[in-house]
Amino acid sequence: MTRFGxxxxxxxxxxxxxxxxxxxxxxxxxxxxxxxxVVGNAAAGxxxxxxxxxxxxxxxxxxxxxxxxxxTENACASSSTALHLAWLYVxxxxxxxxxxxxxxxxxxxxxxxxxxxxxxxxxxxxxQMLIAQMQADQKDKPAGEASEGGGAGQSRSLFMxxxxxxxxxxxxxxxxxxxxxxRVAVKNHFNGSLNPHAQYRERYTLQEVLDSPLVTEPLTxxxxxxxxDGAAAAVLxxxxxxxxxxxxxxxxxxxxxxSGQDHGPDEPGIAERVSKAAYxxxxxxxxxxxxxxxxxxxxxxxxxxYEELGFCAPGEGGRLIDSGDVSLEGKLPxxxxxxxxxxxxxxxxxxxxxxxxxxxxLRGEAGERQVKGAKVGLTENxxxxxxxxxxxxxxxxxxV
Amino acid sequence: MTRFGxxxxxxxxxxxxxxxxxxxxxxxxxxxxxxxxVVGNAAAGxxxxxxxxxxxxxxxxxxxxxxxxxxTENACASSSTALHLAWLYVxxxxxxxxxxxxxxxxxxxxxxxxxxxxxxxxxxxxxQMLIAQMQADQKDKPAGEASEGGGAGQSRSLFMxxxxxxxxxxxxxxxxxxxxxxRVAVKNHFNGSLNPHAQYRERYTLQEVLDSPLVTEPLTxxxxxxxxDGAAAAVLxxxxxxxxxxxxxxxxxxxxxxSGQDHGPDEPGIAERVSKAAYxxxxxxxxxxxxxxxxxxxxxxxxxxYEELGFCAPGEGGRLIDSGDVSLEGKLPxxxxxxxxxxxxxxxxxxxxxxxxxxxxLRGEAGERQVKGAKVGLTENxxxxxxxxxxxxxxxxxxV
Numbered sequence: 001m002t003r004f005g006x007x008x009x010x011x012x013x014x015x016x017x018x019x020x021x022x023x024x025x026x027x028x029x030x031x032x033x034x035x036x037x038v039v040g041n042a043a044a045g046x047x048x049x050x051x052x053x054x055x056x057x058x059x060x061x062x063x064x065x066x067x068x069x070x071x072t073e074n075a076c077a078s079s080s081t082a083l084h085l086a087w088l089y090v091x092x093x094x095x096x097x098x099x100x101x102x103x104x105x106x107x108x109x110x111x112x113x114x115x116x117x118x119x120x121x122x123x124x125x126x127x128q129m130l131i132a133q134m135q136a137d138q139k140d141k142p143a144g145e146a147s148e149g150g151g152a153g154q155s156r157s158l159f160m161x162x163x164x165x166x167x168x169x170x171x172x173x174x175x176x177x178x179x180x181x182x183r184v185a186v187k188n189h190f191n192g193s194l195n196p197h198a199q200y201r202e203r204y205t206l207q208e209v210l211d212s213p214l215v216t217e218p219l220t221x222x223x224x225x226x227x228x229d230g231a232a233a234a235v236l237x238x239x240x241x242x243x244x245x246x247x248x249x250x251x252x253x254x255x256x257x258x259s260g261q262d263h264g265p266d267e268p269g270i271a272e273r274v275s276k277a278a279y280x281x282x283x284x285x286x287x288x289x290x291x292x293x294x295x296x297x298x299x300x301x302x303x304x305x306y307e308e309l310g311f312c313a314p315g316e317g318g319r320l321i322d323s324g325d326v327s328l329e330g331k332l333p334x335x336x337x338x339x340x341x342x343x344x345x346x347x348x349x350x351x352x353x354x355x356x357x358x359x360x361x362l363r364g365e366a367g368e369r370q371v372k373g374a375k376v377g378l379t380e381n382x383x384x385x386x387x388x389x390x391x392x393x394x395x396x397x398x399x400v
Numbered sequence: 401m402t403r404f405g406x407x408x409x410x411x412x413x414x415x416x417x418x419x420x421x422x423x424x425x426x427x428x429x430x431x432x433x434x435x436x437x438v439v440g441n442a443a444a445g446x447x448x449x450x451x452x453x454x455x456x457x458x459x460x461x462x463x464x465x466x467x468x469x470x471x472t473e474n475a476c477a478s479s480s481t482a483l484h485l486a487w488l489y490v491x492x493x494x495x496x497x498x499x500x501x502x503x504x505x506x507x508x509x510x511x512x513x514x515x516x517x518x519x520x521x522x523x524x525x526x527x528q529m530l531i532a533q534m535q536a537d538q539k540d541k542p543a544g545e546a547s548e549g550g551g552a553g554q555s556r557s558l559f560m561x562x563x564x565x566x567x568x569x570x571x572x573x574x575x576x577x578x579x580x581x582x583r584v585a586v587k588n589h590f591n592g593s594l595n596p597h598a599q600y601r602e603r604y605t606l607q608e609v610l611d612s613p614l615v616t617e618p619l620t621x622x623x624x625x626x627x628x629d630g631a632a633a634a635v636l637x638x639x640x641x642x643x644x645x646x647x648x649x650x651x652x653x654x655x656x657x658x659s660g661q662d663h664g665p666d667e668p669g670i671a672e673r674v675s676k677a678a679y680x681x682x683x684x685x686x687x688x689x690x691x692x693x694x695x696x697x698x699x700x701x702x703x704x705x706y707e708e709l710g711f712c713a714p715g716e717g718g719r720l721i722d723s724g725d726v727s728l729e730g731k732l733p734x735x736x737x738x739x740x741x742x743x744x745x746x747x748x749x750x751x752x753x754x755x756x757x758x759x760x761x762l763r764g765e766a767g768e769r770q771v772k773g774a775k776v777g778l779t780e781n782x783x784x785x786x787x788x789x790x791x792x793x794x795x796x797x798x799x800v
Contacts, residue, residue, distance in 0.1 A: 050525070051445055052473045052478070052520050052521045056791040057523045073452045073454075074452065074469075074471060092494065120449060124457075258468055386453065386456045
């Protein structure tokens with residue numbers, strides 16, 4: 001993977017080149033041996049105007065052509081979806097060697113364009129109606145109360161508003177505190193400080209996290225993932241061929257993907273459903289997971305995912321972060337890479353970047369942030385929003 | 401499928417609903433039985449602003465949720481790519497019942513927006529450089545010679561310019577005539593006149609086709625596919641379960657997808673490579689095909705595809721159209737639906753719409769345009785352009 005960051009001077013092709021050539025070199029696979037390529041990207045259409053054939057545009061530059069190329073989107077879960085499809089090609093026996101690439105160019109000189117692109121991860125028609133309704137409501141208010149901004153800028157805060165609302169619900173129901181959310185951010189910023197590929201490598205105290213600018217109560221800026229660019233690639237190989245290329249293969253034991261659905265407040269949400277399917281597919285339970293990379297688009301999301309992924313009982317997320325068990329030295333380190341909060345979140349690149357972290361950890365190549373004896377890892381990547389549930393979530397379980 | 405046409409008052413959700421509910425009803429499959437959904441769309445991002453999660457946005461409206469949903473693009477081959485992925489899920493045994501949907505909303509009150517969206521089917525960075533180069537070149541010319549238009553409008557003519565250049569090459573090399581291209585259009589408009597789902601249902605004489613407004617020599621307007629909207633859906637079922645739902649299953653014998661690559665003028669192009677793979681996968685040769693739906697974005701494209709798909713020898717495409725063998729009453733009717741030229745070409749919907757035509761024909765349900773005794777059909781769907789070759793092509797072979 002590339003280091004994540006804001007690269008106003010780099011394009012999709014350049015970012016993809018670094019990740020793909022790195023993955024091929026690491027795997028010892030020649031580009032001519034690839035039999036299919038699946039590329040996840042979420043925002044290029046609205047940022048650069050490049051739609052429809054992003055895989056072909058970036059891969060032909062690298063001399064990769066002829067093979068089936070799949071362009072796929074699933075908002076922030078775009079490249080875990082790409083990985084899932086590449087896995088499907090290989091696991092089904094259709095192909096022996098597949099490339100999965102996530103690439104994203106999200107930063108733009110005009111920040112509103114980045115926000116507008118992120119805003120396409122929801123039902124835009126429904127949001128337009130919602131905004132029109134809000135504007136109509138505001139006509140009845142005194143001028144001073146009307147909200148500022150709006151338009152494209154509203155898209156970002158809409159997502160963080162949803163995360164904040166979910167966080168407040170969790171606080172009311174389970175007594176979770178803002179400090180506990182803050183501790184998730186402290187942990188992830190610390191882990192990011194040890195990761196050369198992380199966008200942000202500063203460490204912060206709990207007080208600094210709590211004192212950073214408020215986004216939406218209880219979220220402060222240091223609890224939220226930033227805008228950034230980057231790419232990550234993985235080479236997948238049939239199990240019976242892997243030893244031709246490496247003595248240290250990492251195995252995909254489960255690849256599970258699901259979409260949102262209507263359900264009551266006490267029925268399982270998408271992450272619980274999809275992770276359960278992954279546990280069943282792999283025969284590996286949550287208590288056997290050594291480390292996990294999860295979708296901490298905001299700190300409360302990670303805390304709630306502890307529960308949804310079965311790392312602790314419902315309502316116990318706050319206690320789990322307080323216990324230190326999900327810290328680097330704990331029983332089940334979560335987001336050793338720094339997570340989306342510190343490593344960064346170029347949305348279409350995030351899914352494969354999570355896999356990259358597990359790849360390093362499971363092979364014992366994670367340097368200063370190495371989890372000792374890591375044998376089994378889990379990634380959870382979610383994206384988009386339709387009717388109050390994430391549009392897509394995927395879970396992968398990897399082992400050595 | 402919906403009838404293709406310009407529906408300024410209909411959105412993606414509405415078009416998708418008609419196609420999906422129609423496909424489910426035809427298959428006798430309840431929406432709750434679907435195990436995966438793959439949706440192809442090419443232009444919604446630039447037409448409506450909806451990116452990333454188009455499948456979820458249109459399918460949740462229909463009460464379909466929870467299952468894996470894949471959003472995929474491959475320019476004009478987007479929904480045949482969706483079909484290919486749905487097929488992969490089912491053929492691999494991963495799922496028993498899958499939905500493939502192609503949906504496109506291409507028409508817009510501001511026509512330039514439609515043209516600009518189509519323009520995203522190429523390497524936009526390369527085209528921007530090309531246009532900048534052309535503009536620099538024109539500075540040296542007398543003012544009268546500078547080309548008009550440009551900007552967004554250029555995107556459409558760029559594609560037709562490429563088709564026209566290929567047509568002129570074929571004319572020079574093989575003596576193919578403008579009249580022969582015209583006969584392809586006459587045939588497809590005639591077939592379209594018999595298809596209630598076709599956008600255009602007028603019949604034209606060869607003279608009318610040749611006399612219609614010139615697009616780029618030798619292409620006239622009636623030789624080119626129009627802009628339109630529409631949707632088409634297919635339900636795929638595992639072979640051993642199909643008889644639970646129907647006494648007339650249509651079988652997918654091959655699903656082949658490829659991308660463009662660099663090659664010399666006498667080396668096989670993408671359609672030849674991908675169709676050869678499909679012939680090998682199915683064990684069915686071109687001489688066994690009873691009818692075909694091919695990607696006649698322009699009439700010369702269809703004529704050249706006769707050769708690339710092996711329906712005749714290289715250079716014999718002109719003779720094949722003259723012979724009448726590809727007409728409705730001929731030995732190998734091509735584009736019985738009217739093809740892209742008459743049926744219409746809402747780009748992301750075209751691939752599954754081709755499958756729909758074969759579905760009707762192979763089941764003997766094609767009404768006035770029924771091909772007698774049709775048992776084996778082929779679809780070819782191409783899309784996008786990178787470095788002078790189509791970015792994607794898929795070929796499917798279906799039988800009863």
